[in-house]
Amino acid sequence: MIKLEKITKIYKNxxxxxIALKNIDLEIKEREFVAIxxxxxxxxxxLMHIIGCLDKPTSGKYxxxxxxxxxxxxxxxxxxxxxxxxxxxxxxxxxxxxxxxEQVELPLVYSGIGYKERRERAIKALRxxxxxxxxxxxxxxxxxxxxxxxVAIARALVNDPLIILADEPTGNLDTKTGEIVLDxxxxxxxxxxxxxxxxxxxxxxxxxxxxxxxxKDGELIDDxxxxxxxxxxxxxxxxx
Amino acid sequence: xxxxxLFKEALRSVLSNxxxxxxxxxxxxxxxxxVISMLSIGEGAKRQLAQSIESLGSNILTVFPGIIQPGxxxxxxxxxxxxxxxxxxxxxxxxxxGVKAVSPExxxxxxxxxxxxxxxxxxxxxxxxxxxxxRNSKIQSGRFFQEGDIKGISRNAVLGPTVAQDLFGExxxxxxxxxxxxxxxxVIGVLEPKGSVGFMNPDEVVLIPLTTMQKILTGSEYLSQIxxxxxxxxxxxxxxxxxxxxxxxxxxxxxxxxxxxxxxxQEFLNTFNxxxxxxxxxxxxxAAISLLVGxxxxxxxxxxxxxxxxxxxGLRKAIGAKNKEILLQFLIESLVLTLIGxxxxxxxxxxxxxxxxxxxNITSQVSIFxxxxxxxxxxxxxxxxxxxxxxxxxxxxxxxxxRYE
Numbered sequence: 304m305i306k307l308e309k310i311t312k313i314y315k316n317x318x319x320x321x322i323a324l325k326n327i328d329l330e331i332k333e334r335e336f337v338a339i340x341x342x343x344x345x346x347x348x349x350l351m352h353i354i355g356c357l358d359k360p361t362s363g364k365y366x367x368x369x370x371x372x373x374x375x376x377x378x379x380x381x382x383x384x385x386x387x388x389x390x391x392x393x394x395x396x397x398x399x400x401x402x403x404x405e406q407v408e409l410p411l412v413y414s415g416i417g418y419k420e421r422r423e424r425a426i427k428a429l430r431x432x433x434x435x436x437x438x439x440x441x442x443x444x445x446x447x448x449x450x451x452x453x454v455a456i457a458r459a460l461v462n463d464p465l466i467i468l469a470d471e472p473t474g475n476l477d478t479k480t481g482e483i484v485l486d487x488x489x490x491x492x493x494x495x496x497x498x499x500x501x502x503x504x505x506x507x508x509x510x511x512x513x514x515x516x517x518x519k520d521g522e523l524i525d526d527x528x529x530x531x532x533x534x535x536x537x538x539x540x541x542x543x
Numbered sequence: 544x545x546x547x548x549l550f551k552e553a554l555r556s557v558l559s560n561x562x563x564x565x566x567x568x569x570x571x572x573x574x575x576x577x578v579i580s581m582l583s584i585g586e587g588a589k590r591q592l593a594q595s596i597e598s599l600g601s602n603i604l605t606v607f608p609g610i611i612q613p614g615x616x617x618x619x620x621x622x623x624x625x626x627x628x629x630x631x632x633x634x635x636x637x638x639x640x641g642v643k644a645v646s647p648e649x650x651x652x653x654x655x656x657x658x659x660x661x662x663x664x665x666x667x668x669x670x671x672x673x674x675x676x677x678r679n680s681k682i683q684s685g686r687f688f689q690e691g692d693i694k695g696i697s698r699n700a701v702l703g704p705t706v707a708q709d710l711f712g713e714x715x716x717x718x719x720x721x722x723x724x725x726x727x728x729x730v731i732g733v734l735e736p737k738g739s740v741g742f743m744n745p746d747e748v749v750l751i752p753l754t755t756m757q758k759i760l761t762g763s764e765y766l767s768q769i770x771x772x773x774x775x776x777x778x779x780x781x782x783x784x785x786x787x788x789x790x791x792x793x794x795x796x797x798x799x800x801x802x803x804x805x806x807x808x809q810e811f812l813n814t815f816n817x818x819x820x821x822x823x824x825x826x827x828x829x830a831a832i833s834l835l836v837g838x839x840x841x842x843x844x845x846x847x848x849x850x851x852x853x854x855x856x857g858l859r860k861a862i863g864a865k866n867k868e869i870l871l872q873f874l875i876e877s878l879v880l881t882l883i884g885x886x887x888x889x890x891x892x893x894x895x896x897x898x899x900x901x902x903x904n905i906t907s908q909v910s911i912f913x914x915x916x917x918x919x920x921x922x923x924x925x926x927x928x929x930x931x932x933x934x935x936x937x938x939x940x941x942x943x944x945x946r947y948e
Contacts, residue, residue, distance in 0.1 A: 378866065390861045417545075
């Protein structure tokens with residue numbers, strides 16, 4: 304589903320050129336749970352931005368569902384982000400003035416979907432991500448970090464995207480709440496067959512995925528199946 | 544993104560910082576209400592003037608000695624200095640077709656003393672019996688001059704109501720004696736009040752027979768002006784040309800350099816309207832500057848808002864908002880601010896013009912034009928001053944925006 308061919312990204316800052324990514328070849332299949340791992344400054348975030356269509360590669364080709372998206376315009380990329388990609392960020396990125404239910408509805412607003420359908424789909428996304436109903440009318444600052452991140456997951460889920468991209472989703476959380484978030488990802492992967500890509504620098508977090516892609520200095524240095532994978536809840540009904 | 548959702552978002556963000564939005568809106572309110580009230584006062588002044596001229600009679604032409612050009616400088620320039628009009632001109636004008644009545648007049652200012660010892664300084668007009676008809680005046684009490692007064696050079700006077708009040712108060716002035724420039728006159732009548740017409744007050748006059756003015760008070764036969772009443776207002780323009788032709792012949796002067804001017808009352812109106820328009824535009828421009836300042840306030844607030852919400856813009860882009868949608872969202876936000884300000888400003892402007900006309904004795908007239916103008920102006924301010932911040936927001940790079948702290 305995702306296929307990167309010789310993806311290179313170079314940032315030009317006045318005279319200095321920084322090579323963020325060098326000839327990355329990568330394939331991610333549907334329903335995979337992948338972790339992109341690497342130390343800070345390795346280029347893993349850049350890779351995630353390119354996969355998430357937030358950024359364009361300097362050279363190379365990126366096929367998303369067999370469509371070459373590496374040369375698309377800003378508006379075309381926005382269209383792809385809207386329909387096919389769900390983002391989860393380290394800092395949650397919730398809007399302070401909106402209630403939980405409205406946060407989740409927001410992507411649908413840009414799809415031009417009417418109020419009633421929006422509400423229905425937001426409720427479904429909140430239920431699917433296991434977010435307790437009594438907090439639906441709360442504002443973000445009334446919620447704990449773990450809760451806020453689960454709102455963000457529901458928001459990423461509401462457009463029924465092909466992939467959910469999570470950039471250090473547990474970075475701002477303690478281990479215990481971090482596990483709740485990772486459990487939510489595993490459940491979405493097992494029960495709903497969502498493709499999930501988590502970017503992290505922690506091996507412990509990466510071990511919740513089934514496959515790890517190791518990035519260092521902008522190069523892909525390893526790509527392997529996780530042998531001792533951590534599965535938080537074994538009761539999920541697996542679609543695979 | 545639906546229009547409804549755009550407005551909802553805009554309103555949400557305007558309401559999220561009530562104090563800041565309120566202060567910004569206040570800037571627009573002040574600007575719009577100033578423009579509205581200035582335009583209203585200008586409009587009111589024009590209406591008032593038009594009514595005054597109407598009451599003088601729209602079918603009146605006035606012949607002045609010397610050259611007067613309405614619409615260029617002061618109307619009374621040269622008045623009284625040139626001496627070219629005589630009674631034989633009046634006779635010549637009376638013979639022109641379309642002339643209903645002619646009122647020759649001599650105007651001087653004199654000190655007037657009543658028998659009771661009160662005094663006032665007032666215009667004294669030497670007039671003929673035609674004065675009443677031509678000047679659209681009426682007698683309130685007593686009688687007006689008759690042919691006998693003219694022929695007999697009688698020392699009778701008719702008082703304007705203001706002068707009658709000044710000299711005699713509540714007493715009946717009929718039959719009393721006044722002294723004009725040390726000459727005694729008997730009061731035979733009082734005029735009905737007419738109200739000021741802006742440049743001359745027909746209530747503040749003393750009328751005496753023209754012949755008495757010529758022979759006793761001034762010793763000169765030259766006239767100050769000749770008021771000509773046309774049979775209908777359509778005839779004013781042709782009569783103006785005809786009178787000019789006749790008088791050029793009478794005076795034996797070159798048509799390029801006449802020693803008199805013929806001015807229709809409509810021309811006075813135009814002259815004064817031009818003057819009022821200039822004043823109104825001047826005042827409204829000053830008011831518009833405050834609107835401009837209000838607009839800068841909007842831009843300032845929107846720029847702050849864009850900076851504060853950089854992260855939000857990044858997120859909106861990440862979940863699929865196009866640049867155009869971000870632009871529209873911020874543009875509508877500033878439009879909502881100015882429209883609220885515009886609406887409140889119009890209401891305040893109307894209130895100000897009502898208060899001004901109630902307490903400051905200035906007529907004001909709120910016109911639909913000024914409301915449409917103000918509304919259009921405030922939306923334009925919203926769009927123009929909101930565009931740059933909105934464009935700035937729309938052009939943000941999503942990754943940089945997401946990382947912004």
